[in-house]
Each structure stands twice: as structure tokens, then as C-alpha cells.
Amino acid sequence: MHLGKSYKLSEFLVWTRRQIYALFLWGSVPVVLYKALGLSWLSVPLSVVVLLGTATSFIVGFKNVQTYNRAMEAQQIWTSILSASRLWGVIARDFPMDAEVSKALVNRHLAWLTALRYELRQPRVWESADKPFNAEYQRFYRIPERAVAIQDLLPLYLPPEETKQVLSSANKPTQVLSLQGAAICRLLASGKISVSFYMELERTLRDLIDQQASAERLKNFPYPRQYATINTLFVRFFCLLFPFGLLQEFNKLNDGVTGFMHGNMVWLVVPFSVVVSWMYTTLEQVGDSTENPFEGGANDVPISMLCRTVERELKEMLGDVEMAPTPDHETTVVL
Numbered sequence: 001m002h003l004g005k006s007y008k009l010s011e012f013l014v015w016t017r018r019q020i021y022a023l024f025l026w027g028s029v030p031v032v033l034y035k036a037l038g039l040s041w042l043s044v045p046l047s048v049v050v051l052l053g054t055a056t057s058f059i060v061g062f063k064n065v066q067t068y069n070r071a072m073e074a075q076q077i078w079t080s081i082l083s084a085s086r087l088w089g090v091i092a093r094d095f096p097m098d099a100e101v102s103k104a105l106v107n108r109h110l111a112w113l114t115a116l117r118y119e120l121r122q123p124r125v126w127e128s129a130d131k132p133f134n135a136e137y138q139r140f141y142r143i144p145e146r147a148v149a150i151q152d153l154l155p156l157y158l159p160p161e162e163t164k165q166v167l168s169s170a171n172k173p174t175q176v177l178s179l180q181g182a183a184i185c186r187l188l189a190s191g192k193i194s195v196s197f198y199m200e201l202e203r204t205l206r207d208l209i210d211q212q213a214s215a216e217r218l219k220n221f222p223y224p225r226q227y228a229t230i231n232t233l234f235v236r237f238f239c240l241l242f243p244f245g246l247l248q249e250f251n252k253l254n255d256g257v258t259g260f261m262h263g264n265m266v267w268l269v270v271p272f273s274v275v276v277s278w279m280y281t282t283l284e285q286v287g288d289s290t291e292n293p294f295e296g297g298a299n300d301v302p303i304s305m306l307c308r309t310v311e312r313e314l315k316e317m318l319g320d321v322e323m324a325p326t327p328d329h330e331t332t333v334v335l
Contacts, residue, residue, distance in 0.1 A: 012282065015133055019281045020274065027243045027273040034247050035266050042244055049238070049245030053280075056234040060283050063223065063231045067290040070218060074293035074301045077214045082306055084207050085109065089314040091204070095197040099318075101187060105201075106314050108180050111157035113307045114150065115172035116212060119219075120294040120303060121145035126222040127295040128288045134297055143296045144304045173212055181205055215294070223291045235284050243273035 013020070033039045092105040121143065128134055150172070154163045162179055169175035181202075188198040222228075246269040253265040293301045 015137070016278065016282050016285060018133060019285065020278060023239060023274045023277045023281070024270065026240065027270040027277070030243045030247060031266055031269050034251075035264075040247075043247040044241055044244040046245045046249055049241050052234070052238050052241060056238045056280060059227075059231050059234050060280060060287070063227060064283060064287045064290070066227075067223060067287045070223065071290050071293045071299070071301070074215070074218055077211055077218070078301050078303060078306055081113075081208070081211050081215075082310060084204060084211065085113065085310045086313060088201075088204050088208075089317045091197070091200055093317050095200070096187070096193055098192060101192055103318060104183070105180070106318060107157040108162075108176065108183065110307075110311050110314065111154055111162075111166070112173055112176040112180065112208070113310060114153050114157065115166065115176050116215065117303045117307050118145050118150045119171070119173055120215060121296055122219075123295070124219070124222070124292070126225070126228075127292045129292075129295040129297045133285065134289060137298050138296075141298065146296065177205060177209060177212070219292075219294050228291075231284060231287070235280050238280060239277040242277055243269050246273055 030042055033042055088109050089106055092102050092109075096102050096105070123130070129138075151167060154166060158166065158176075158179075165179070166172050166175045184193065184198060184201045184205075187193045188195065193201075247266060250269050250272075251266045253268075254263050257265055289297055289299060294303065
């Protein structure tokens with residue numbers, strides 16, 4: 001996640017340069033046809049373009065509001081996970097009489113966090129992190145889930161038999177929670193924890209299950225495809241028609257201009273159409289890059305960093321000041 005003050009205009013221009021190239025080429029086509037070949041009938045009434053632009057503004061704005069809400073909901077989910085993890089660490093430390101039991105409960109929880117973040121980083125066909133305009137920025141930050149396999153991390157937290165069981169399951173975080181539930185049942189049956197402690201752990205486990213389901217909902221159910229498709233179509237139709245709607249308007253300016261620009265004002269259609277169309281295409285691109293908050297983009301919720309923070313705090317609660325070797329977490333993106 002970008003945690004700096006702001007993006008610069010130059011960064012936006014580099015990020016959207018492919019759109020700018022396409023808009024410049026397309027904006028030049030109607031001017032060349034109008035000016036060089038005399039095809040004046042190509043001009044489109046500006047009122048038609050304005051009407052389309054207004055409709056496009058509404059639908060682009062609607063999409064960006066919804067994708068922003070998805071990003072904020074993802075942050076809230078992981079804030080709840082952070083809070084529940086701290087609670088789990090406190091009760092796992094204070095209730096059992098055996099330090100090894102406390103350590104096992106905490107390590108299994110860290111295994112769940114690890115499995116969950118790897119599950120959320122799995123690519124989906126609708127995500128945009130690997131598109132060229134986003135992929136090129138991945139050199140400014142690191143995605144640990146793509147650098148290190150989960151098979152190398154789970155043995156740090158789970159015994160071999162549990163590690164094998166988790167790795168062979170379809171939904172690894174759910175399997176870890178299942179193992180956690182079975183473990184606290186065994187602790188209750190053996191008398192190592194009281195009934196009240198068991199009930200407290202079960203309530204916290206239920207909260208973790210709910211939070212995992214909320215995160216999976218955002219991951220597995222994208223912004224509705226019908227709205228995403230119509231948004232893209234509207235933006236493209238507007239960008240295609242916009243330079244044709246400016247031809248007559250800029251050609252009229254020749255009457256009030258002398259010198260070199262007299263008779264050539266129509267060429268200003270190119271830069272003005274590029275600037276206005278760029279605003280629409282950039283808004284669409286921002287919405288696409290905000291839609292999926294776990295895909296590994298520069299503006300994702302920093303789940304790897306949050307898991308690292310939780311691990312440090314829980315181990316400190318148990319008196320373990322040395323962190324287990326883990327890959328570098330996400331850092332501030334300095335573009």
C-alpha cells in the first residue's frame with residue numbers, strides 16, 4: 001500500500017502513458033481527415049458528445065465510489081483480524097498453565113494468518129495487478145507471497161503432521177482453523193484448560209471464521225461484471241466521439257485568429273481531446289486498480305506487513321523477542 005504523502009502528476013502520466021499514446025493517435029485521425037482530406041461531414045454535434053460525456057461521468061463516478069468502498073471494507077476486515085489476533089494472544093498466554101500450550105495456540109494462529117494471506121494473494125481472472133501499467137510498478141515493492149512458497153513457511157508454526165494436512169487441503173486457512181478447534185477440544189478433555197477458557201477461545205475462533213469469510217467474499221466476488229463492462233464501453237465510446245465533436249467548434253475559432261494559426265485552429269482538437277479523454281480513462285484505470293484490495297497492487301491492503309506485525313506482537317507476549325526468519329514484508333511504495 002502506498003503510504004507516502006501523495007502521487008505526483010508525473011507518476012500518473014507514466015502510469016497512464018499507454019492510454020495517452022492511444023488517445024493522441026486517435027485524436028489526430030479526425031483532424032487529418034477533416035483538414036487534409038476535407039471530410040467535413042465527419043463532425044459530430046457537440047451536444048451529442050456532451051450528453052454521452054455526462055452519462056459517462058455518472059457511471060465512472062459510481063464505479064469509483066464502489067471500488068473505494070471495497071478497499072475501505074478490506075481495511076476494516078484486517079483491522080478486525082488484527083484486533084482478534086491480539087485478543088487470541090492475550091488469552092492464549094494468560095489462561096493455560098503450560099507455556100508450551102500457549103506457544104502451540106499462538107503458532108497455530110500465525111499459521112492461519114500465513115495461510116490466509118497466501119489464499120488472498122491467489123490471482124483471479126478479473127484482477128489487474130499483472131496488467132502492464134500495474135506490473136511495472138512491482139519493482140518498487142515486494143510481494144512475499146510470490147517470492148516464498150507457503151510450503152517453506154508453515155513448518156515454522158505447525159508440526160509436520162499438521163503441515164502435511166494443511167498443504168493437502170483445498171482451503172488451507174479453513175483447515176488451520178479446524179485444527180485449532182480440535183486442539184482446544186483436546187485441551188479441554190485433558191483438563192489443561194477450563195470450560196470458561198474453552199468458551200472464550202471458541203468465541204474468538206468464531207470471529208476469525210467470520211473475518212475470513214468476509215475477506216474471501218471480497219476476494220472471490222469482484223465488482224459486478226455488467227457494471228464494469230458498461231463502464232469501459234461508455235468511456236471508450238466517449239473517447240472515440242469526443243474529437244469528432246470538437247472539429248466544428250475549433251474550426252469556428254479561425255474567424256477571430258490571425259497569423260500562423262489562422263485556418264489551423266482545428267489542430268488544437270488533438271491536445272484538448274487528449275487532456276479531457278485522459279481524465280476519463282485515468283478515472284477508469286484508478287477504479288480498476290482499487291477494485292481488488294488483495295491482488296498485490298501498489299495500493300492494496302498491506303496484509304503481509306500486518307501479519308508480520310501480529311507475529312511480532314504475539315511472540316513478544318510470550319517472551320520470544322527474536323522473530324522467526326520470514327521474508328521481507330511489504331514496504332512503503334516510493335514511486
